[in-house]
């Protein structure tokens with residue numbers, strides 16, 4: 001019997017199939033309704049003779065609670081991120097597209113010697129757009145995006161990490177094509193063996209390496225791409241490097257990228273008015289050498305607060321104030337904002353990344 005209509009109408013909105021609710025015409029199940037919908041869309045669900053749900057074996061082996069955690073907390077809609085949303089990083093964007101987007105879109109072409117790497121490592125200072133790149137990849141290939149930070153695996157789900165990782169990769173396989181983005185991957189598979197390392201965290205590492213070995217984006221059935229991100233690439237061990245053979249440096253934004261971020265904040269249609277001349281913008285760009293993408297974002301936010309603060313000083317409150325009543329953002333707002341929002345990455349750290357890149361980074 002076909003599963004369509006399982007959620008009362010089969011509109012994919014998630015009706016009574018999941019959450020154990022088993023609404024009218026629905027099916028009792030401990031799994032999230034949306035997950036069942038997604039499996040159903042892929043033809044991975046069926047019913048037995050008594051109308052009971054038959055799950056894919058890979059899912060049936062897993063603890064439903066863990067599956068629910070992974071599905072609810074780890075899958076991400078990507079927020080419709082496009083390549084254009086990422087300022088600068090042109091070379092990295094080009095290489096990521098060639099290396100991972102093309103093979104995911106046309107696996108038949110990329111076999112044998114052309115088979116793509118199964119994992120990709122993005123390294124560089126925090127706040128430079130590594131996560132954005134992961135999201136843009138997923139959005140580009142209409143993949144399910146799983147995003148998890150290694151510290152949440154090791155702290156939030158203490159002792160459950162190994163099972164979480166297994167569930168993560170199993171779900172990613174079922175919902176393929178999938179992109180698994182793991183932030184702070186160094187803390188999962190670092191070379192440093194911390195003293196008294198927990199048995200649980202050792203098992204977690206091992207499981208991670210096993211799963212990485214197993215995901216092969218050239219296989220049609222399970223197109224999983226792992227993107228690891230790290231601010232401390234030198235802490236990865238050799239086994240991890242082998243599994244993520246391409247390592248890409250995502251540096252601090254260059255002048256052109258910083259200018260792009262500024263122009264975008266004030267582009268036509270934005271409800272924030274400004275009176276910054278091109279020369280003013282040049283001054284801001286120059287003054288923000290060494291700022292990361294996220295520093296720039298915070299700086300722009302801070303500068304845009306200037307007119308609101310002024311109005312508050314005049315009136316004592318900003319309730320019922322329309323955007324049109326605010327004065328435009330000026331160069332002075334940026335000068336003040338630069339004092340509040342300093343750069344977050346030191347030159348010595350940048351040098352460390354450049355040195356690592358010279359040895360391990362993919363050149364393009």
Ligand code: ADP
Nearest residue numbers: 085086087126127128129130131132293294297
């Ligand atoms: P990372 O993963 O490298 O630590 P993120 O991708 O999470 O950094 O970036 C954090 C935030 O900073 C983003 O949500 C975005 O607002 C901003 N940002 C960082 N880099 C860029 C960029 N290159 N272009 C546009 N925004 C950026």
